[in-house]
Amino acid sequence: MFRGLGSFAALSALSAQITWTTPGLARDEATQRCLDAYESAQFLKREGGLVEAREKLIYCASTECPQAMHGDCERWLTEVDASIPTVVFQVQTPSGATSRPWSVAIDGSDPVTLDGRAMRVNPGKHQVTFSAEGLQTTSKVLLFAEGEKLRHEVVVLKPRPGAGQAGQADEARDTPHEDGAEESLRSSGIPTVPVILASSVALAGGAGFAYFGLTARAEDRRLDDCVPACTQERVDAVKYKYLLANVSLGVGAAGLVASAVLVALGLRNAEAPHTASIGLSAHPSAHGLSVTGSF
Numbered sequence: 001m002f003r004g005l006g007s008f009a010a011l012s013a014l015s016a017q018i019t020w021t022t023p024g025l026a027r028d029e030a031t032q033r034c035l036d037a038y039e040s041a042q043f044l045k046r047e048g049g050l051v052e053a054r055e056k057l058i059y060c061a062s063t064e065c066p067q068a069m070h071g072d073c074e075r076w077l078t079e080v081d082a083s084i085p086t087v088v089f090q091v092q093t094p095s096g097a098t099s100r101p102w103s104v105a106i107d108g109s110d111p112v113t114l115d116g117r118a119m120r121v122n123p124g125k126h127q128v129t130f131s132a133e134g135l136q137t138t139s140k141v142l143l144f145a146e147g148e149k150l151r152h153e154v155v156v157l158k159p160r161p162g163a164g165q166a167g168q169a170d171e172a173r174d175t176p177h178e179d180g181a182e183e184s185l186r187s188s189g190i191p192t193v194p195v196i197l198a199s200s201v202a203l204a205g206g207a208g209f210a211y212f213g214l215t216a217r218a219e220d221r222r223l224d225d226c227v228p229a230c231t232q233e234r235v236d237a238v239k240y241k242y243l244l245a246n247v248s249l250g251v252g253a254a255g256l257v258a259s260a261v262l263v264a265l266g267l268r269n270a271e272a273p274h275t276a277s278i279g280l281s282a283h284p285s286a287h288g289l290s291v292t293g294s295f
Helices: 008-021 029-046 050-060 067-083 164-174 180-187 192-223 232-268
Strands: 086-092 103-106 124-131 138-144 151-156 277-283 288-294
Touching: 029 050, 029 067, 050 067, 086 124, 138 151, 192 232
Parallel strands: 086 151
Antiparallel strands: 103 124, 124 138, 277 288
């Protein structure tokens, strides 16, 4: 990178060329600024100041500088752009809120407001300070490699001690809200998790009833082929599957009833505390099922 730029002879040759081709501008202030930018770009690159070198090269490649500089400055600018690390900073609260304005300062420089776009940084270690109104300022030491592009850094800022209700209100305002069915259930006072569990029990009971019922029915029909010589073991197996089908039906019905009751209680007593319990017991020997509840 910057081939030939570092030698004093190259700079002297360029100065002579500019003097020869543009004698009226050789000694004026604008041309001297161009020569300074041309020369200092290499020094900045050697010291790791790629961001600053880029600014110098943009200037010496502009129309404000003699045409003789443009070829070298444009080529070196392309090389520097490829080497400058870029990073995307994302600052958020512990709840994940990201809506308020944030600022970042690198190595004690003036804070820059983040806008979601990538920032150019010089390669090497840097102390990066993040701040936002009402939140604790946080600093991190980060290492950036030459040529590293679109690195993503997420930083969490905690509320300042003593922020009190104002800080909590800001946090609640910035926190993304839930949407969909779960938000509707919670806002209506319906206990979300118990309703989901009861509905799952109802579905499982229905599936069990369908499986065991169909299996028992199929095996029952096959008993017709062995009557009256069917073994007691085969008969008992069919009876047992009928029993499981009945139990599954009861479980599914209990889950469905529980889900309906919980929804009804939640809608009726959205702002009042309530308790509900449902008990289920099966008695295989008696081929029976009992459901008890209190509300």
